[in-house]
Amino acid sequence: MKDTRFIRNICTIAHIDHGKTTFVDRILELTKSVDPRKMHEQFLDQMDLERERGITIKAQPVKVIYNYDGQDYEINIIDTPGHVDFSYEVSRSMAACEGAVLIVDASQGIEAQTVAHSYLAIENELDIVPVLNKIDLPNANIEESLQQVADLLGVPKQDVLKMSAKTGEGVENVLRAIVEQVRPPKGDPNKPLRALIFDAKYDKYRGVIVYVRIFDGVLKKKDQILIMSTNQKYEVEEIGIFTPTMVPTDSLGPGEVGYVIAGIKEVSEAKVGDTITNALSPTDEPLPGYRDVKPMVYASVFPGLPEYYEELKKSLEKLKLNDWALTFEPTTSPALGFGFRCGFLGLLHMDVVRERLEREFEISVIMTAPNVEYKVLLRNGETIIVNDPAKFPEEDQIEKVYEPYVKLSIITPTDYMGNILTHLQNERRATLQHTENAGKNRIIMYFKAPLAEIISDFFDKLKAMSRGYASMDYEMMGFEESEIVKLTILVNREPVDALSTLVHKSKAYTVAKKLVDKLAELIPRHQFEIPIQAKASGRIIARADIKALRKDVLAKCYGGDVTRKMKLLEKQKEGKKKLREIGQVSIPQEAFLAILKIGQEEK
Numbered sequence: 001m002k003d004t005r006f007i008r009n010i011c012t013i014a015h016i017d018h019g020k021t022t023f024v025d026r027i028l029e030l031t032k033s034v035d036p037r038k039m040h041e042q043f044l045d046q047m048d049l050e051r052e053r054g055i056t057i058k059a060q061p062v063k064v065i066y067n068y069d070g071q072d073y074e075i076n077i078i079d080t081p082g083h084v085d086f087s088y089e090v091s092r093s094m095a096a097c098e099g100a101v102l103i104v105d106a107s108q109g110i111e112a113q114t115v116a117h118s119y120l121a122i123e124n125e126l127d128i129v130p131v132l133n134k135i136d137l138p139n140a141n142i143e144e145s146l147q148q149v150a151d152l153l154g155v156p157k158q159d160v161l162k163m164s165a166k167t168g169e170g171v172e173n174v175l176r177a178i179v180e181q182v183r184p185p186k187g188d189p190n191k192p193l194r195a196l197i198f199d200a201k202y203d204k205y206r207g208v209i210v211y212v213r214i215f216d217g218v219l220k221k222k223d224q225i226l227i228m229s230t231n232q233k234y235e236v237e238e239i240g241i242f243t244p245t246m247v248p249t250d251s252l253g254p255g256e257v258g259y260v261i262a263g264i265k266e267v268s269e270a271k272v273g274d275t276i277t278n279a280l281s282p283t284d285e286p287l288p289g290y291r292d293v294k295p296m297v298y299a300s301v302f303p304g305l306p307e308y309y310e311e312l313k314k315s316l317e318k319l320k321l322n323d324w325a326l327t328f329e330p331t332t333s334p335a336l337g338f339g340f341r342c343g344f345l346g347l348l349h350m351d352v353v354r355e356r357l358e359r360e361f362e363i364s365v366i367m368t369a370p371n372v373e374y375k376v377l378l379r380n381g382e383t384i385i386v387n388d389p390a391k392f393p394e395e396d397q398i399e400k401v402y403e404p405y406v407k408l409s410i411i412t413p414t415d416y417m418g419n420i421l422t423h424l425q426n427e428r429r430a431t432l433q434h435t436e437n438a439g440k441n442r443i444i445m446y447f448k449a450p451l452a453e454i455i456s457d458f459f460d461k462l463k464a465m466s467r468g469y470a471s472m473d474y475e476m477m478g479f480e481e482s483e484i485v486k487l488t489i490l491v492n493r494e495p496v497d498a499l500s501t502l503v504h505k506s507k508a509y510t511v512a513k514k515l516v517d518k519l520a521e522l523i524p525r526h527q528f529e530i531p532i533q534a535k536a537s538g539r540i541i542a543r544a545d546i547k548a549l550r551k552d553v554l555a556k557c558y559g560g561d562v563t564r565k566m567k568l569l570e571k572q573k574e575g576k577k578k579l580r581e582i583g584q585v586s587i588p589q590e591a592f593l594a595i596l597k598i599g600q601e602e603k
């Protein structure tokens, strides 16, 4: 077992794109932890999607050995995701560490997640090593950024290190600072086992691989273990460490970070934040902080064609093996048939799931507009939770509706403050709570806002309003009473449930108008006229008509060239594949996607 004095457990925290992954890459090189022939950029971002989008979705731990003045130190680094949807993983990673390297892009300065994650690190009592990255960039604003970081943490400016993760300059100083400034882990090998699950991933061949940090006790092969929140027992088949490839070991002791394979079938059996103990001599004190994460955003997913339902089901089940936050249950829609109602952590998470379905499982899907979850108090005194517009009760049954609110923090140069404030107050039903200074000409604004307004395209809007300089973060506050109405779309007088959406009363007209206009544009002409209507509170509040088709498409080619005619028929066949018949009207997939967009723009 490793002497804990020579162990350091740290996580990397930063705003998205400030350079965590690149930093870890340099450390792997510097400590010669990866065969240089195998070293490729961003070694840790393993999923294709991660590499393409340049974002980290799953936290990947790695152990390196660093020789500091003749003594070998084991440094466990947990690379954490920076995006707001995945912040729960960041806080779990922190619970597995004693220290954090805070990375700030010198050309950007501190941003919303820098602040949010720094506060989290302080709450978790981590020793923070602050580092200014990208000092090689010509537009690096070194002095100003140093000051911002110093102010944020309340430390002298000189304590903030400078590096370029790209060129490698200053990276070794950061390693030295980790050894010097981060306290070694504590823990008693003779106490009952307490290991924190900070991540888990599903492997086709091995089943679930659980990432753990040992706090007390020793974990060995063949041990009987117990996962405390589920009370499930398993036998350990293999344990090991990350180098970053997985290497088996005999035991893991206090302070160590590694993996466990124990015949666990799904990642949802080994939830992040849970405690593993020994089944024969269990601890009676689980590690603090476990909480069940609930989805924030819901949408229905239907197969592109009805016959792919089983395939969609299987693919979702496979995704779920590796994505503990994804929830789904069967649903039916009169318009789209059988599908699934899914819960996501946020829009990025939803997008990632859709892309993975299409890319890894090669199935095309129709996804309905995202919704948050509402609490509805019915006239009969019952309270129900609704996350699907199709299941929203009729207005005459409703006593009150409550919607989720978040505390939204935005950090921006003061120049854009006015616009952001006006937009949030006028368009997003938000109220300003208070503001704080965040360095020269920068400010943090705290708002109370409905989650539904924030999960929409707000992030893009914020970037556009601030030329990319403002950033945001949010956390749940609770439910508040609100006036929510259901907007039903009728195509050729038939309600299409998959197009219906829930909106705040004040926005019903604008959203309705945009929706019907857009649909009228996207649904092709038919032999008959098609009215598209939007209904709310029992009344039609917007309408657009699609004129009847005057001529048969083929009429144009009558007597003409045969191949051209064939081509046209071929094309029509192809087009048909992409259409969904509803009533007598064919609705193309783009129409559903457009709803998604408009729903987002206007909510």
Ligand SMILES: Nc1nc2c(ncn2[C@@H]2O[C@H](COP(=O)(O)OP(=O)(O)OP(=O)(O)O)[C@@H](O)[C@H]2O)c(=O)[nH]1
Binding pocket: 014, 015, 016, 017, 018, 019, 020, 021, 022, 023, 054, 055, 056, 080, 081, 082, 083, 133, 134, 135, 136, 137, 163, 164, 165, 166, 167
């Ligand atoms: N010029 C310069 N570019 C850098 C430096 N460090 C990182 N980058 C670049 O900045 C971009 C983002 O770096 P990543 O390492 O992917 O950032 P990240 O913080 O891991 O991003 P997420 O995992 O998505 O949160 C990449 O294009 C890197 O090549 C640096 O020191 N100098």
